[in-house]
Amino acid sequence: MASVRMQGLKKRFGAIEVIPCLDLEILDHEFVVFVGPSGCGKSTLLRIIAGLEPITEGDLYIGNQRVNDLTPAERDIAMVFQDYALYPHMTVYQNMAFGLQMRHTPAAEIDARVQNAARLLDIGPLLKRRPRALSGGQRQRVAMGRAIVRDPKVFLFDEPLSNLDAQLRGQVRSEIKALSQRLKTTMVFVTHDQVEAMTMADRIVVLRGGVIQQVGAPEEIYGRPANRFVAGFIGSPSMNFLPVTLLKGAAHLLDGRKLNIGATLEGQAVLGIRPEHFVPAPDGSGMPVEVTLVEPLGSDTLVHFLVGDIKCIARVAPDTKPLVGERLPLAVASGKAYLFDPDSGAALPAGILP
Amino acid sequence: MSVIAQLVIVAAGILFPIIWMVSSSFKSSADVTAYPPTFLFRPTLENYTRLLQTTPFFSYARNSLIESGSSTLIGLLLGVPAAYAASITRSSWPALVTLSARMAPGTLFLIPWYIVFRDLGMVGTYGALILTQAAITLPIVIWVLLPAFDAIPRSILEAAGVDGCGTLRSLWRVALPLVSSGLVIATILAFVFSWNYFLFALVLSDENTKPLVVAAFNYIGEGSTDWGGLMAAATLIALPPLVLAIAVQRWLVAGLTLGAVKG
Amino acid sequence: MHISASSRQRGALAVLAMPAVLFTAMMVVFPILYTIWLSFRTAPLGHATQFVGFANYAQLADSPQFWNSIKVSLTLYVISLAMQLTGGTYLALLLFQAKRMPAILRSILISPFMVPPVVVGMMFLIILDPSLGAANWVLSLFGIAPSAWLASPEWVIPTVALIDTWQWMPFVALIVLGGLQSLPPSVYEAAKIDGAPPRLVFWRITLPLLLPTLATAAILRTVDLLRFFDIIYVTTQGGPLNASDTLNIYGFHIGFELFQFGYASALAMTLTAMVFGVVLALNRLRRAIDW
Numbered sequence: 021m022a023s024v025r026m027q028g029l030k031k032r033f034g035a036i037e038v039i040p041c042l043d044l045e046i047l048d049h050e051f052v053v054f055v056g057p058s059g060c061g062k063s064t065l066l067r068i069i070a071g072l073e074p075i076t077e078g079d080l081y082i083g084n085q086r087v088n089d090l091t092p093a094e095r096d097i098a099m100v101f102q103d104y105a106l107y108p109h110m111t112v113y114q115n116m117a118f119g120l121q122m123r124h125t126p127a128a129e130i131d132a133r134v135q136n137a138a139r140l141l142d143i144g145p146l147l148k149r150r151p152r153a154l155s156g157g158q159r160q161r162v163a164m165g166r167a168i169v170r171d172p173k174v175f176l177f178d179e180p181l182s183n184l185d186a187q188l189r190g191q192v193r194s195e196i197k198a199l200s201q202r203l204k205t206t207m208v209f210v211t212h213d214q215v216e217a218m219t220m221a222d223r224i225v226v227l228r229g230g231v232i233q234q235v236g237a238p239e240e241i242y243g244r245p246a247n248r249f250v251a252g253f254i255g256s257p258s259m260n261f262l263p264v265t266l267l268k269g270a271a272h273l274l275d276g277r278k279l280n281i282g283a284t285l286e287g288q289a290v291l292g293i294r295p296e297h298f299v300p301a302p303d304g305s306g307m308p309v310e311v312t313l314v315e316p317l318g319s320d321t322l323v324h325f326l327v328g329d330i331k332c333i334a335r336v337a338p339d340t341k342p343l344v345g346e347r348l349p350l351a352v353a354s355g356k357a358y359l360f361d362p363d364s365g366a367a368l369p370a371g372i373l374p
Numbered sequence: 375m376s377v378i379a380q381l382v383i384v385a386a387g388i389l390f391p392i393i394w395m396v397s398s399s400f401k402s403s404a405d406v407t408a409y410p411p412t413f414l415f416r417p418t419l420e421n422y423t424r425l426l427q428t429t430p431f432f433s434y435a436r437n438s439l440i441e442s443g444s445s446t447l448i449g450l451l452l453g454v455p456a457a458y459a460a461s462i463t464r465s466s467w468p469a470l471v472t473l474s475a476r477m478a479p480g481t482l483f484l485i486p487w488y489i490v491f492r493d494l495g496m497v498g499t500y501g502a503l504i505l506t507q508a509a510i511t512l513p514i515v516i517w518v519l520l521p522a523f524d525a526i527p528r529s530i531l532e533a534a535g536v537d538g539c540g541t542l543r544s545l546w547r548v549a550l551p552l553v554s555s556g557l558v559i560a561t562i563l564a565f566v567f568s569w570n571y572f573l574f575a576l577v578l579s580d581e582n583t584k585p586l587v588v589a590a591f592n593y594i595g596e597g598s599t600d601w602g603g604l605m606a607a608a609t610l611i612a613l614p615p616l617v618l619a620i621a622v623q624r625w626l627v628a629g630l631t632l633g634a635v636k637g
Numbered sequence: 638m639h640i641s642a643s644s645r646q647r648g649a650l651a652v653l654a655m656p657a658v659l660f661t662a663m664m665v666v667f668p669i670l671y672t673i674w675l676s677f678r679t680a681p682l683g684h685a686t687q688f689v690g691f692a693n694y695a696q697l698a699d700s701p702q703f704w705n706s707i708k709v710s711l712t713l714y715v716i717s718l719a720m721q722l723t724g725g726t727y728l729a730l731l732l733f734q735a736k737r738m739p740a741i742l743r744s745i746l747i748s749p750f751m752v753p754p755v756v757v758g759m760m761f762l763i764i765l766d767p768s769l770g771a772a773n774w775v776l777s778l779f780g781i782a783p784s785a786w787l788a789s790p791e792w793v794i795p796t797v798a799l800i801d802t803w804q805w806m807p808f809v810a811l812i813v814l815g816g817l818q819s820l821p822p823s824v825y826e827a828a829k830i831d832g833a834p835p836r837l838v839f840w841r842i843t844l845p846l847l848l849p850t851l852a853t854a855a856i857l858r859t860v861d862l863l864r865f866f867d868i869i870y871v872t873t874q875g876g877p878l879n880a881s882d883t884l885n886i887y888g889f890h891i892g893f894e895l896f897q898f899g900y901a902s903a904l905a906m907t908l909t910a911m912v913f914g915v916v917l918a919l920n921r922l923r924r925a926i927d928w
């Protein structure tokens with residue numbers, strides 16, 4: 021039970037700078053998710069916390085203790101690996117007990133803890149099996165069990181769901197979330213899957229090139245993205261980005277059409293609109309677009325169209341059934357237009373203009 | 375002690391007998407019998423010239439070449455198509471046969487062969503030696519190539535079939551190029567093992583068909599104390615396998631063990 | 638178009654396999670059957686064979702020399718295998734820690750097992766020679782008295798085992814190295830997090846995970862070691878006083894020096910059964926520990 025604090029953290033592999041300089045504090049009991057595209061440094065950061073990668077520069081604290089020079093074992097953390105990293109030659113029980121044995125926990129206590137974790141994870145009947153005789157989902161549970169029995173200060177998860185099929189992933193996701201609420205331990209979870217990030221995190225850390233793009237609660241990341249990268253990365257399908265000129269509250273597109281977004285700014289900007297924030301405008305107030313492709317998903321329908329040569333997607337209600345080639349008038353839901361600096365990509369707060 | 379230092383010591387231990395053999399072959403008869411052994415000496419070629427002048431070394435070498443070369447060729451000609459067919463049909467008999475040929479002691483084969491070849495008047499002929507050595511090379515070829523063929527994705531061969539390749543053409547145009555490194559290893563291992571194999575030729579060869587390994591053994595048996603000449607012969611006999619193996623060393627170990635891991 | 642093994646394709650494949658099948662029938666299957674048949678007969682040179690039932694096997698069971706050969710073969714097998722597996726594992730761990738293997742080192746490692754066994758015998762004859770050998774001289778530097786290692790009944794088996802270990806330990810090491818390289822790195826990270834000290838990691842994780850590889854290496858060596866012939870035939874011919882008279886050496890002596898083919902066949906069958914037995918047992922073991 022501890023916070024994790026990184027101060028001026030730098031990581032280089034040889035000449036390659038993976039993490040230029042990073043400051044972050046993860047609070048006690050908090051469930052934090054590192055998310056970002058592959059190669060963004062999220063796994064490296066997790067492995068640095070675990071002590072599996074040395075720190076090039078800067079400080080790492082777990083609780084109030086500086087842990088830079090502590091071995092992984094001394095840091096009192098537990099980790100669930102992407103490939104689970106179970107010991108193939110040990111039974112489920114032995115896998116879970118091994119870390120406690122290494123810490124010279126009395127056998128009776130080991131047994132109690134393992135049985136307790138097995139009950140918690142519903143893997144009691146599997147305790148005598150070897151990993152080879154388990155399904156992917158069962159292995160994943162054993163990997164979590166191995167972490168739970170340790171009762172560590174911090175749980176680290178390295179993309180633990182990526183080897184599960186889609187259905188199981190959803191189930192385990194909610195189980196991990198329930199578990200975190202029950203165990204009340206600090207959890208750091210790495211994923212490239214934004215759904216996992218959104219559904220599980222107390223706070224999300226969006227990373228890109230080893231640099232934190234934004235830290236915030238899921239709704240904050242979604243609702244107030246700090247920059248164009250975060251806006252594009254979170255949300256599916258991705259936000260549409262259109263270069264515009266702002267004039268008198270309206271956004272003028274490159275092809276001369278305009279959208280009323282009620283902006284208080286003027287000048288060049290990039291307009292970002294999430295697909296789900298397009299609304300059909302039957303009264304003709306919107307911008308008519310020519311439909312190029314229709315993808316009915318059942319719950320809703322994705323409508324593809326072009327603005328100039330930029331491909332855009334709108335998510336509309338399933339009863340809207342436009343035909344390809346049809347002209348569909350679309351408006352932007354009020355207050356849902358995002359503006360970004362065309363050069364830096366930073367989100368533009370209302371009223372300020374470069 | 376550091377890892378590197380330990381490795382250097384082990385490597386030196388492995389290398390020492392070979393170096394000792396080679397260096398002895400360049401020692402004069404006084405140097406080679408000196409005790410304590412001489413490490414610094416004036417190298418001489420006299421052992422080699424004497425070996426080549428007083429023994430029919432070249433004709434033994436020719437015998438070795440004929441017997442190992444031909445048996446390797448037979449092993450490839452029979453083994454490649456068989457390994458391919460076995461891989462496609464997933465039949466297990468070649469692996470079984472290979473295994474039993476590897477497990478049974480040489481005498482088990484040698485007794486019936488000897489009786490049959492004697493009755494046919496073939497003892498001492500190249501034919502008998504090549505056929506028996508092919509019983510060494512064929513299992514090696516299958517041993518190396520079966521897993522190599524197994525590793526080819528079936529969809530590639532099916533694609534070749536869709537593109538209109540018959541069975542033979544799929545083997546020749548698609549499968550063989552994909553196992554080319556395995557083929558090289560199979561050829562070299564078959565040749566080396568045949569070259570090195572002692573027992574069959576010991577019984578089935580005569581003065582005119584004797585391969586190098588048997589000739590060298592007889593040389594010891596003559597009670598010769600010509601250590602220099604003996605080491606010169608040993609060096610020359612060991613040279614071809616060593617050169618071939620080192621040329622393909624990167625794939626050699628994988629080739630030797632693949633079949634084992636599978637079996 | 639239906640492309641999965643049509644009957645025509647099956648026919649073509651059968652034709653491809655046919656030459657090898659015929660050759661195998663002629664050169665492998667027939668000799669095995671013939672040897673089994675012979676093992677129940679006497680086959681004196683120049684005379685017709687005669688059925689004798691299990692007489693050859695009975696003769697084996699009564700022969701002290703046969704039991705001596707069993708003892709010699711098994712002793713040599715156990716000593717050599719133990720040396721090669723432990724030495725090979727040690728060497729493999731060194732190679733693994735060194736991370737990369739220079740080509741020259743790999744060349745050195747593969748050289749011993751590519752040298753013809755006859756040549757191996759010859760090189761050790763001169764090294765171990767009692768009067769001029771380098772071995773005695775090196776040992777004398779450590780204060781060890783010189784000995785005729787290959788001529789001593791007590792020392793001949795360990796000496797031959799050492800020669801074979803020189804030849805095959807690097808091979809075992811390369812196999813074990815392959816096993817080491819295929820072990821999942823994340824398991825070692827998990828062990829780090831679990832707090833296992835390096836020595837324990839070796840005994841509790843690396844070694845158990847290597848067992849299947851070691852079993853494979855053991856099977857490969859078993860097949861050769863139980864049939865031990867070449868190096869002994871070159872160096873000691875089974876001597877001194879039959880102290881290195883392995884089953885294969887003894888069988889060769891009966892078959893091709895005494896020309897008692899029936900008796901030799903029975904011996905060959907016994908040896909084959911022994912090899913099969915040990916290999917099957919090892920293979921079962923390997924399956925049991927194939928995590």
